[in-house]
Amino acid sequence: MSPRSSAQFEEMREEKKTLIMDVALEHFSDYGFHSTTISHLAKHAGISKGLLYNYFKxxxxxxxxxxxxxxxxxxxxxxxxxxxxxxxxxxxxxxxxxxxxxxxxxxxxxxxxxxxxxxxxxxxxxxxxxxxxxxxxxxxxxxxxxxxxxxxxxxxxxxxxxxxxxxxxxxxxxxxxxxxxxxxxxxxxxxxxxxxxxxxxxxxxxxxxx
Amino acid sequence: MSPRSSAQFEEMREEKKTLIMDVALEHFSDYGFHSTTISHLAKHAGISKGLLYNYFKxxxxxxxxxxxxxxxxxxxxxxxxxxxxxxxxxxxxxxxxxxxxxxxxxxxxxxxxxxxxxxxxxxxxxxxxxxxxxxxxxxxxxxxxxxxxxxxxxxxxxxxxxxxxxxxxxxxxxxxxxxxxxxxxxxxxxxxxxxxxxxxxxxxxxxxxx
DNA sequence: CGTCTTTGATTGAACGGTCGGTCAAAGATA
DNA sequence: TATCTTTGACCGACCGTTCAATCAAAGACG
Structure with a gap:
């Protein structure tokens, strides 16, 4: 993988993380940590549950x-x-x-x-x-x-x-x-x-x- | 059953309810509602899980x-x-x-x-x-x-x-x-x-x- | 007083449901 | 084809709730 595309991928990765974090901030703060389920977060972020675990442990x-x-x-x-x-x-x-x-x-x-x-x-x-x-x-x-x-x-x-x-x-x-x-x-x-x-x-x- | 013994039972029931409520107040306020499990409450009140449901719906x-x-x-x-x-x-x-x-x-x-x-x-x-x-x-x-x-x-x-x-x-x-x-x-x-x-x-x- | 019956308090295994987390497989890309 | 991304069915753990079974104690009876 070229350095350039590696950087691009990294950037896209960060963008996706940001999207998930935005959704999560909204839900965690409105409904609390426990009451917010991973499935809800994934659905509202437009991704699957499993993929979320590629971005956050x-x-x-x-x-x-x-x-x-x-x-x-x-x-x-x-x-x-x-x-x-x-x-x-x-x-x-x-x-x-x-x-x-x-x-x-x-x-x-x-x-x-x-x-x-x-x-x-x-x-x-x-x-x-x-x-x-x-x-x-x-x-x-x-x-x-x-x-x-x-x-x-x-x-x-x-x-x-x-x-x-x-x-x-x-x-x-x-x-x-x-x-x-x-x-x-x-x-x-x-x-x-x-x-x-x-x-x-x-x-x-x-x-x-x- | 005589009225007297009925009143006694009623009193004992209220005492037990009070005991459960005391335990629950402490746990709910310290750990929150969701994080407190019925099992914990029952254990700390010295009764079984099922009995709690005789006193509270x-x-x-x-x-x-x-x-x-x-x-x-x-x-x-x-x-x-x-x-x-x-x-x-x-x-x-x-x-x-x-x-x-x-x-x-x-x-x-x-x-x-x-x-x-x-x-x-x-x-x-x-x-x-x-x-x-x-x-x-x-x-x-x-x-x-x-x-x-x-x-x-x-x-x-x-x-x-x-x-x-x-x-x-x-x-x-x-x-x-x-x-x-x-x-x-x-x-x-x-x-x-x-x-x-x-x-x-x-x-x-x-x-x-x- | 001794024995049988009834009561209802009490137990804890079991159930249905939920949720965080996993992984084999399908899809996309090149 | 080979590699990386993405999916969602699935798993095990846990939790609130239920209920059949238990049993000590009070009442009924003789």
Missing amino acids: SKEELLAAIINRSLDEIYKSFNPDRDSNLTPDEFEQFIRKIFAIFREKRQFWKLIYRVMLQRGVYEHLLDDPDSPFKVGGTPLMEYSACMMKLLTDYFSRKKETEGADYDPMTELLMFSTTIKGFALTYIFAPEQYPDVYFEKMIDILIKKYR | SKEELLAAIINRSLDEIYKSFNPDRDSNLTPDEFEQFIRKIFAIFREKRQFWKLIYRVMLQRGVYEHLLDDPDSPFKVGGTPLMEYSACMMKLLTDYFSRKKETEGADYDPMTELLMFSTTIKGFALTYIFAPEQYPDVYFEKMIDILIKKYR
Whole structure:
């Protein structure tokens, strides 16, 4: 096989994988991992059940591939400087970017929420130190810890400019809790967040925590 | 058979049902509905698989029974006057009670979140107008709508005392979003909320929204 | 009190159905 | 023809549910 045709085949192979992953993302996130059958996926992707196993070793590997693809896409558009401190401007951009990602990657977050809340899937995929997930090369857990530290530092530094009864940890907890609540609601019931409220939500958060 | 012994049998039956429901609540909420098998439940309840079907018609009826029992328990300790307007004091009690229920009924909420996020279980159990769930005799959906109205009215009335740029709907959305975020975090990762933060969270919410 | 009868709680093998995964064979390609 | 791709019937495992069979205990009888 010539190098050129080999590359072409590789490309076609990737295209087919992408198609399967697109279908699977939609189904996994709408119906959950267990409730989605391989037969359904194959039918909706227009291929046979057996062929799916030429592209992915197992159902779980398919799930992992989907998650990793989305993590990569997110990483490309969202990678704050993790070594230095956040400035207020950077913090504001941080918030805006998070909300933009919720909007652009709603399906992905739906999947994450569903998978995280399903025992047996969640555990060894997200919790394991050997989890197959990487964000731009960094293991997912390490990446999250890094983000958390960035925020902890930011809130801690604010104590100097705020009143004496300002408690950084409580504020950070309140901040992250609000964002999680927003994510949950927006992802599963976006009709509750028409654009105008979506934007107001961001403004309020920025005004309060910047 | 004398009435007395019949009553005794009835009592024993209820005790056994309670035992099964306790085991099932724990397993359903920890592992999800689908991942929990009848065999596991029977083994942990110390009975045979078949006997479970003398007490509950099906796995789903068992789930419904568990949810209804918890709804009843909650209703008994939390039933604000649904016909008149909330006073600020009542609103404060409302918030405190919600958080108390999160704490006391953590397993139940875990179950609700898991079930709500699992297609095929959620739909006809919670969404249906003919859902088998009642809160103190009122259908669940009607009860929720009533609560929502209570809150909407409360926030609307606050507009008169707040500034002109006070938007009741945005405030209510922010309020309910924060509570949902808290619930999600506390229920699935309570270690993030040691008692001191738990209480602070309540104080902040009351201070901000009362 | 001793013996026979009845009851219904309890068991677990068996059933029908589903699903992830496999593989021999058919089809396409060159 | 030789090689690679694709198919879908098939397999074994598992799960919710059923039901014939069991048996301890309570009642009936003498």
